[in-house]
Amino acid sequence: MGKIPTMFCLRHLLVLSLALNMSLVLRIVYESEQGSKLFWLKNKIGTTKADEVYKKETHISQKVLLSVSNSSTHEDNQEGVERIINLDHGDPTMYESFWRQMGDKTTITILGWQSLSYFSDITNICWFLEPEFAKEVVRLHKVVGNAVTEGRHIVVGTGSSQLFLAALYALSPQDAIKPISVVSAAPYYSAYPLMTDYQKSGLYKWAGDTQSFHKDEPYIEIVTSPNNPDGYARYPVVNRSEGVLVHDLAYYWPQYTPISSPADHELMLFTVSKSTGHAGTRIGWALVKDKVVAKRMTKFIELNTIGVSKDSQLRAARVLKVVSDSCEIESSFEVGESFFNFSHRVMVERWKQLREAVQHSGMFSLPSFSHAFCTFSGQMSGLQPAFAWLKCEQGIEDCQSFLSRHKILTRAGKHFGFGSDYVRISMTDRDEIFKLFINRLKAIR
Template sequence: MIKTRSLKHVLCLVCSIILNIFFLFKVGGEWNLSWSKTAATEAEAVAAIPCSGHGRAYLDGLVLDGNKGPVCECNTCYGGPDCSQFFPDCSANANGGDPLFLEPFWMQHAASSALLVAGWHRMSYSYDDQSTISKELERHIRKLHDIVGNAATEGRYVVFGAGSTQLLSAAVYALSPDNSSSPARVVASIPFYPVYEMQTDFFQSVDFHFQGDTSFWKNNSDTDTEIIEFVTSPNNPDGQLNTAVLHGPNVKEIYDHAYYWPHFTAIPAPADGDVMIFTLSKLTGHAGSRFGWAIIKDKDIYQRMLTYLTLNTLGVSKDSQLRALKLLKVVLATGGREIFEFGHETMRKRWEKLNKVISTSKRFSLQKITPKYCTYFQQIRGASPAYGWLKCENQEDKHCYAVLQADANITGRQGSIFFAEDRYVRLSLIRSQDDFDLLLDKLNGVVAGEEGARTM
């Protein structure tokens, strides 16, 4: 009796497997999609909404009354239901560092970079090994650094953060003394990325204080106080490959390598710092995914950073990690060649066009970046920085930001935000093509109107 019953069970199981296989496959061996079909159709329908090439509709975009799908979200200075209206009097946005210059690359790679995620996917706080770090993603990150040759990873620890922003403060915490009567001095070289100061001040810790420009501490560094030096290479705002200024047993560096990718700079050698921070934002352009990573030499520092990240956010969203993995697979499919050639060509052309305009001006000048041998492209590469660091040369133009606003209708970012003179303005070159074209157009206008401007 029992034997017959178990035989029936086995038969049922076999039949069910055969039926499943039958339904899963179409004739010809292709998957017969079931639960993913609707989601795929919806994603393609939204992608097909026409926004005149000057905007985009998103799956999570606003759906207005009477509309079937989400509305078009238009680029700066474009409007109307399909973004076809151009507002010529609107201000060119050269302010934020949104890396949308890479959007066309991902449009060309829509199929290979698309993700479809089931409702039940990775609901847990942790992965199978109880960690909050995807080992597969970590493996891809290490492989990418090996191929690009921009960072030493062997024997080092890796942690993930919600963008590099979270990792910057995790690193300051990890490198600061515990329960010391003298807090660590956190410093950076002017001009520097303002978040270093803003974060350090905001957390008001007894263990660390922001103490301004590195150069002040060059001859003033008593060896009793710990110093944490931020080294940004390439630097935001001026694109220079900075190196550490301070040295000594009490000095520790945090290397911010957000822009150390072939889009923005030649790669002369693998970075080798004790604490190095990278971000997906400037590598693939997906700033909205909030994903960054740190490569750390010392186990204790790694443990301290891990403690910070665990207490702060309990790791990084599994959805972001999945997306980062998918994107890195596309990057790695051609050994980085496709994305870095696209990125470098786009940035190089923008830099050349900007230089061409500014070279005819007596009123404005740009930073100089010397070409260097790039071990990734195996040739000398010209400059392709993420930002123009523009200087107003006329004595009376002390507030270059205001000059650009008033005379050219361009919104840049004031030099004083980077702790430099207001005679400087940062112009973002990594935004959308529309933003860059408008910036160039307005700069052309103001330079052409200069008295005595050199004609080309």
């Protein structure tokens, strides 16, 4: 090999070295800022899983994009057959896009040795209640102004279903010779009768619609407000001295209804499924005035499931925190929109589309709602419930069967103690499903 001049060699080595410096500096900056996501994913959940999460995320994003670019009816035609649209359940997947936007704000990391114990706080009546979750429940109610929390005991449950059963258990006279009657005004949530009676309990028994309840004896009345399925505000109906009330306020949130004042009842039920869309966590909570009732509800959950998942309580605490944060510092919030702004906006838009489709078809009718002042938003607002309580017109007696022939699955009115000319339709599914539904409905003549 020929001899390379020293000066040339050194100068070039220096340039090379400086270039290497620069690339290394850039790599550090890049890894800190851009590469961090895959970096922690691989560190925390293993390389394969991290890749899976990435692939899944990419795949879903592509799918969502695809459904936006293609019209829904076009999608039907492409497949050659009509796709079945299942709106029987109120699966709140509509909120997914908001939580995707939130990115890491709502990510939770649980270490292997955390939350091993059955106990969360042995000084609390509800000894399995995570203090962090309780704190965020109180904060969110304060931020939204939809419930009084002062002087209340919080009881956490595996969804509000478990709390519904816990409330029946707690409010039933334990030494009665026959079960107490449980009533609710029709149309009532279809699960109430099933949940009340499936164990054939000697403590409580479903007694149906409040209108047909004339017994002069103790009873439990379930007041669901806004009501599932029809969305109307509800008040106690029976109003007799021997009655006790359970207020199911799962839908008393600004995206569904104007907040009139903080609810201030003896026993109120809430759930993250309907407020934030995290149904998979199975977390609900009760605000309970009476200490003895709170103790008995806690006892129920102890005997039923020995407490409630700590992992999901911690996750729910994080979710509620982000919702409160998004409301309190909306103007400075990175994404620029609070959770309730997002969800209210989407619900308003969906109800507009639904009413247009119903008008276009001429085959159906919907409840009409008047506007009211919302103390949360500070302005007049309409109602846009999580379910549409749709009535088939034109002499169609079995609305559920009629729609199922068009491959739209709904829940028949009879399950809600009402007529078969009605169905309940979920309004909280994913955008692509909702679009498909609207187009399908429009086409029915």
